[in-house]
Amino acid sequence: MQNNTQEDIIEIEFPIKSGDFVAAGDASSKTKKLLKQLGIDPEIIRRAAIACYEAELNLVIHSLGGSLILTITPSELVIKTQDIGPGIADVDLAMQEGYTTASDSARELGFGAGMGLPNIKRCADNVEIVSELGQGTELTITIKTNK
Amino acid sequence: MEKYYHSVTLDKDKCKGCTNCIKRCPTEAIRVRDGKAMIINERCIDCGECILICPYHAKIAVTDPLSIIDSYPYKIALPAPSLYGQFKDIKDINKILNSLIEIGFDQVFEVARAAEFVSEYIKEILNSEGVKKPLISSACPAVVRLIQVRFPELVSNIVRVESPMEIAAQLAKKEFCAKHNVSQDQVGVFFITPCAAKMTSIKNPIGNGKSNVDGAISILDVYSPMIDKLKSNEVKSLQEASRAGIKWAISTGESSSLGIENYLAVDGIHNVIKVLEEIEDNKLTKLDFLEGQCCVGGCVGGPLTFENSYVANNRIKRLLKDVDSSPVSEGELIEAKDEIIWKLQKDIMKKPILKLDANINIAIKKMKEMERIYRSLPGLDCGSCGSPSCRTLAEDIVRNNASEMDCVFKLREKVRYLAEEMIKISDKIPTSHKEDKDNDA
Structure with missing residues (x-):
């Protein structure tokens, strides 16, 4: 990873509320616009938008709230979510397609199909999950922009 | 470079410089400058939304008679x-x-x-x-x-x-x-x-x-x-x-x-x-x-x-x-x-308008500046500055197409600051004057 001077790093934080389906998707659509303004490659924007949306929705559906922090450098994007919530009991299991712990109310809205984390993984160059049961989860998604 | 042609144009005499069209435009292609609407050629898609919204019928479509x-x-x-x-x-x-x-x-x-x-x-x-x-x-x-x-x-x-x-x-x-x-x-x-x-x-x-x-x-x-x-x-x-x-x-x-x-x-x-x-x-x-x-x-x-x-x-x-x-x-x-020719013959060009700069390092710098400016603006999206929203004004400023003083709230702040400074200054008795008096005595 290259060293960046403070000048060319941009960091933006979006607070995310639990169960707020009205605002769900705001952080990812704002992220998408920012990336377009930066002139990032469209394919990378598409991947970032999908990963960002899934990560954002995870917080809305599963957590008690938290934030999404977008960090952009000339070489990569880092989308990090930090939440207070139940945590993930088995990270490997959560990575499997179709595995879900979403509530019925979320599923009635068409969410919680168990595709969130697998989708994120497909779009990212690197995914890290640090989770503590009963405390919360920190998810870090890295997408390289200068491949 | 392809020349721009737009059917949608402005009838300057009818334009009052209000904010209706700048707010409605789907590509943020209109600004009010010098009291009149101005269409940014590369952004306008000729959708006609501004024609429909303009209460003064100042936006017109040029067609053939x-x-x-x-x-x-x-x-x-x-x-x-x-x-x-x-x-x-x-x-x-x-x-x-x-x-x-x-x-x-x-x-x-x-x-x-x-x-x-x-x-x-x-x-x-x-x-x-x-x-x-x-x-x-x-x-x-x-x-x-x-x-x-x-x-x-x-x-x-x-x-x-x-x-x-x-x-x-x-x-x-x-x-x-x-x-x-x-x-x-x-x-x-x-x-x-x-x-x-x-x-x-x-x-x-x-x-x-x-x-x-x-x-x-x-x-x-x-x-x-x-x-x-x-x-x-x-x-x-x-x-x-x-x-x-x-x-x-x-x-x-x-x-x-x-x-x-x-x-x-x-x-x-x-x-x-x-x-x-x-x-x-x-x-x-x-x-x-x-x-x-x-x-x-x-x-x-x-x-x-x-x-x-x-x-x-x-x-x-x-x-x-x-x-x-x-x-x-x-x-x-x-x-x-x-x-007949029924397939499009040429590629449809991509014409992205959002990019702040071709160089990502400069684009990031501009974006940081844009975020800083945006946070200092009132967030009312009133349009008085001539840009459709505070965010667009911030963008216009980093693109050198507007200045922070275009915001009426910023301007008022500045005027108040200057006025306060004037009062402060006027309170001070000019030392030279005082000294002069002392010397006279």
């Missing part, structure tokens, strides 16, 4: 199907077509008929191997231009078929010249248009070098002369278009003619934007076809139509019930394919 047809020995009218919904108590489309002849055209070729050809071409592409889905209709030029500037990554989803207007122009000329044995340059074909976007497409075609259409005349400009002629009792049978083509005038008309289920028909440019966002985010994975139309209700809602969109929609539906002509035959299709 009806008199333009006199510059050709032979003149053919290409009526958009939306024209059929403009007239009260008309039960026979032939009446409408005949009145076009009576106002000076030699021949009429219905764009609705050409739309039937286009439906068949789209079907063919939908069924071909490896086609990128969802396919996006190329019929509404404002939507195509919207994709070019705001969703450049979706340009490759646009179906590469000419619009019904272009197909109609080619077929009409061919037919007329063969029948009357005249050369093509003697024949002028004129689109009777519901919108400004089509006019722009004729002057500056997307995905094709030169348009086959010789001019566009606004429905509003033929409306009154046509009304006079509608009373005429002599009605020749001119109508050829069938239901499948005529219903292109209204939203869902195009997609329902394709015989598929997984389509979306979206009308109103702001709704189209929402759906394009979702396509871009891969949320509509099962979608085969998007019919996006800039105007509410489809082309019947065009800014150059007379009747309101909902009334016109109802009239089109009633007219459809009595249409008894048959759809284009396989033979006609095959014949036409050899004679």
Whole structure:
């Protein structure tokens, strides 16, 4: 990873509320616009938008709230979510397609199909999950922009 | 570099410099500068939203006057199907077509008929191997231009078929010249248009070098002369278009003619934007076809139509019930394919407008500055500065097109600061003066 001077790093934080389906998707659509303004490659924007949306929705559906922090450098994007919530009991299991712990109310809205984390993984160059049961989860998604 | 042509223009004398149009514009293409609206050429997609919203009618669509047809020995009218919904108590489309002849055209070729050809071409592409889905209709030029500037990554989803207007122009000329044995340059074909976007497409075609259409005349400009002629009792049978083509005038008309289920028909440019966002985010994975139309209700809602969109929609539906002509035959299709150009010849260019700088390091710096400025603005999106929102003002400032003092709140803050400073200064007794006194003593 290259060293960046403070000048060319941009960091933006979006607070995310639990169960707020009205605002769900705001952080990812704002992220998408920012990336377009930066002139990032469209394919990378598409991947970032999908990963960002899934990560954002995870917080809305599963957590008690938290934030999404977008960090952009000339070489990569880092989308990090930090939440207070139940945590993930088995990270490997959560990575499997179709595995879900979403509530019925979320599923009635068409969410919680168990595709969130697998989708994120497909779009990212690197995914890290640090989770503590009963405390919360920190998810870090890295997408390289200068491949 | 391609020169910009826009049908949508400003009548400076009528413009009051209010904020209605800057707020409504889907590509943030308008600013108010020196008390008048100003259209940013590379951003404008000629959708006509500003024409519809302007309370002073200062936004106008430049189209050709009806008199333009006199510059050709032979003149053919290409009526958009939306024209059929403009007239009260008309039960026979032939009446409408005949009145076009009576106002000076030699021949009429219905764009609705050409739309039937286009439906068949789209079907063919939908069924071909490896086609990128969802396919996006190329019929509404404002939507195509919207994709070019705001969703450049979706340009490759646009179906590469000419619009019904272009197909109609080619077929009409061919037919007329063969029948009357005249050369093509003697024949002028004129689109009777519901919108400004089509006019722009004729002057500056997307995905094709030169348009086959010789001019566009606004429905509003033929409306009154046509009304006079509608009373005429002599009605020749001119109508050829069938239901499948005529219903292109209204939203869902195009997609329902394709015989598929997984389509979306979206009308109103702001709704189209929402759906394009979702396509871009891969949320509509099962979608085969998007019919996006800039105007509410489809082309019947065009800014150059007379009747309101909902009334016109109802009239089109009633007219459809009595249409008894048959759809284009396989033979006609095959014949036409050899004679005309039905695929877009040139690539549809990506024209992204959002990029702050070609160099990412500079773009990041500008964005940081933009965020800083944005946070210092009041966030009221009042538009008094001439930009549509505080965020756009911040963007305009980093692009060197505006200054922080354009914000009336910032200006007031600054004036107050200066006033306070003045008071502070005025409180101080000038030392030199005091010293002078001391010395005198």
